[in-house]
Amino acid sequence: MNNDLYAVVGHPISHSKSPRIHSLFASQTGEALEYTAIQAPLDDFAGTVHGFFARGGKGLNITVPFKEQAWDLADRRTDRAAKAGASNTLYRDADGTLIADNTDGHGLVQDLDNHGVTLANARILVLGAGGAVRGVIAPLLARHPASLTIANRTLAKAEALVQLFTPDAQGTELNACGFEQPDRPFDLIINGTSASLQGDLPPVSANVIGADTVVYDMMYSLQTTTFNQWALDRGARHVFDGLGMLVEQAAESFRIWRGVRPETAPVIEELRND
Template identity: 80%
Template sequence: MTNDLYAVIGHPISHSKSPRIHSLFAQQTGEPVEYTAIQAPLDDFAGTVRQFFERGGKGLNVTVPFKEQAWQLADQRTGRAEKAGAANTLYYDNDRLVADNTDGCGIVRDLVDNHGVTLKDARILLLGAGGAVRGVIGPLLAEQPAELVIANRTVTKAEALVDLFSDDAGNTRLSACGFGEPDQPFDLIINGTSASLQGDLPALSPKVIGAQTVVYDMMYSLKTTTFNQWALDQGATRVFDGLGMLVEQAAESFRVWRGVRPETASVVEELRTD
């Protein structure tokens, strides 16, 4: 029996853990999946996608800088992709290219199932206003936190996200501000900026960290991320990076494609020790 072909597409792509993750999923589930990485030219994402499916590919994960292009390219979008304005999962349904976004589902599963964080009635501070943040707002609001504050260097970008998701907020207080404005402890702080990758930090007040504050950096690293180290220095005791989110969003993509949801804890553990 020949394996079905899947891939992750990005630029650059050599660092991607997705082929390793999906090969572990395939071993675990017995699904006939072959998963590779494709570096698309920056000026021909659409052509690269078309060629992949023309040669029999079954599904694609999409990473930076192509998530918005993937969203635009699709003939049809799932509800969670539509609101996110970006797609990390592509597949064909009959002759229609479908775009999905599993990032928000990934972070919620990692927080709730893997780390035991309670999101309902929590006060959440979400840092950043780019595609990574936009992709997780809807699923976070669905968990019914008491408050979700979106903070960004350019406040107007955060305000635009508040306007976009106001209909999904329900009883959650949804607001926007600059990085320096919050001055009280939150139950959960999520760093959705890429500052950690450059060793930088958003200009936050240390007052946002309390004794019970959970801190989550969507970036991941073998060492403690710059943001999580800052939080520890302010007295935080529970900090997590985004490796679990990466594995959980991959598991959701695998479920979308194959109808089978892999177990994730052992895969996270294996990646930590690779």
């Protein structure tokens, strides 16, 4: 019997940990599947997707730079994909309808839960206003923090996100500002910029770090990320990187496709030790 086919699509894609993660999930759960990485041409993402499903493929994960194109390509979007404006998970239902979902926000919140971070009534600062941040705002608001401040280099982009998610705020104080404006400690700071990948820092004040501040960098690295090291040097209580988020969003995709939720802790540990 042939295994069901799944893949991650991006450009570039050779660095992706998704094949390793889903291979570990399959071994753990006994699910018969094959998961590969596909580098799509920048000018023919749609052809890559349609070709994959035409060959009998069952589901795709989507990574940069195609998440918005995946959203556009879908026949139907889940509520969380609709809000995120991007999709990292595609699949077809029994009728052949191409459905877009977004599991990034679920992955972040689940990993924060794994680390024992309390979101209810927390004062949260989110750095950045791009697609990575847009995908996590609604799941964060669903946990009813006291306040959520979106800081970004271009203020208008942060303000646009506040306007978009105000209907989801449900009593949470939702604010937008530039990077330099926050000047008091927060309970949780989430770095949604890609600055750490270049070894750079968003220009935020050290005053956002207090003795009880938890910092989460959505980027991940074998070493402490640049932003997390900056936070530790300024007295943050705990810092975490985005490897757990990566595994948790993958587990949610796996559940959508297979109806089985894998255990994530042993997979995260194995990746840390690779």
